[in-house]
Amino acid sequence: MIVVGITGASGVILGIRLIEALLEAGREVAVVVTDAGWEVIAHEMGKDAAAGKQVATLLKERGIANDLSRLKEYHNSEYSAPPASGTGNVEAVVIVPCSMKSLASVAHGYADSLLHRACDVALKERRKCVLVPRETPLSLIHVENMRAVLLSGAILVPPVPAFYSFPETVDDIINFIIGKILHTLDIPHTYFQPWGQD
Numbered sequence: 001m002i003v004v005g006i007t008g009a010s011g012v013i014l015g016i017r018l019i020e021a022l023l024e025a026g027r028e029v030a031v032v033v034t035d036a037g038w039e040v041i042a043h044e045m046g047k048d049a050a051a052g053k054q055v056a057t058l059l060k061e062r063g064i065a066n067d068l069s070r071l072k073e074y075h076n077s078e079y080s081a082p083p084a085s086g087t088g089n090v091e092a093v094v095i096v097p098c099s100m101k102s103l104a105s106v107a108h109g110y111a112d113s114l115l116h117r118a119c120d121v122a123l124k125e126r127r128k129c130v131l132v133p134r135e136t137p138l139s140l141i142h143v144e145n146m147r148a149v150l151l152s153g154a155i156l157v158p159p160v161p162a163f164y165s166f167p168e169t170v171d172d173i174i175n176f177i178i179g180k181i182l183h184t185l186d187i188p189h190t191y192f193q194p195w196g197q198d
């Protein structure tokens with residue numbers, strides 16, 4: 001199972017698109033959205049998208065992921081859910097987008113929510129913990145927290161576009177970032193061509 005956390009940073013569509021990509025790839029997905037995450041979903045995707053606070057409903061309305069049998073949703077206060085334990089059958093945790101507050105929690109082991117606990121567990125168990133931090137410009141506090149999570153074994157994938165792939169639409173930029181996240185998870189994809197292939 002891959003845990004996908006959506007926090008209250010800009011770019012919540014990246015979390016939604018990653019969940020769709022993982023389901024499409026046949027993976028089991030557990031999703032946790034923070035309170036601020038729902039606030040940003042309402043802001044960036046519309047109030048209707050956040051109305052029921054259910055990612056499954058949101059995905060159905062987007063009409064892309066039809067088979068939702070592999071999707072599980074947990075409230076961020078469910079400390080007894082499988083992602084909270086080292087024996088919970090979790091392969092990797094991805095926070096996308098990752099707010100600077102969530103980055104700080106992960107950097108300091110401040111596991112006061114299911115999502116931050118899931119990252120804490122992934123790091124202690126030496127499993128993949130991929131953070132997609134979104135802020136600009138960065139303060140020294142942000143950079144020091146990034147340094148701390150890197151030293152603990154996390155992977156940072158800032159949602160920065162590349163221009164060598166000549167993106168023409170926002171969708172092209174999103175696809176590139178989703179491809180980069182899948183790449184860190186060793187999941188084969190066709191979101192971009194590997195460098196050197198035509």
Ligand SMILES: Cc1cc2nc3c(=O)[nH]c(=O)nc-3n(C[C@H](O)[C@H](O)[C@H](O)COP(=O)(O)O)c2cc1C
Nearest residue numbers: 007008009010034036037043099100101102134135
């Ligand atoms: C519309 C909106 C956009 C935001 N964008 C960012 C952002 O890009 N990066 C960030 O670190 N915080 C951002 N914030 C602030 C976070 O939501 C806030 O710090 C919150 O406490 C994060 O909590 P969470 O990590 O539990 O989701 C944004 C808030 C709102 C309402």
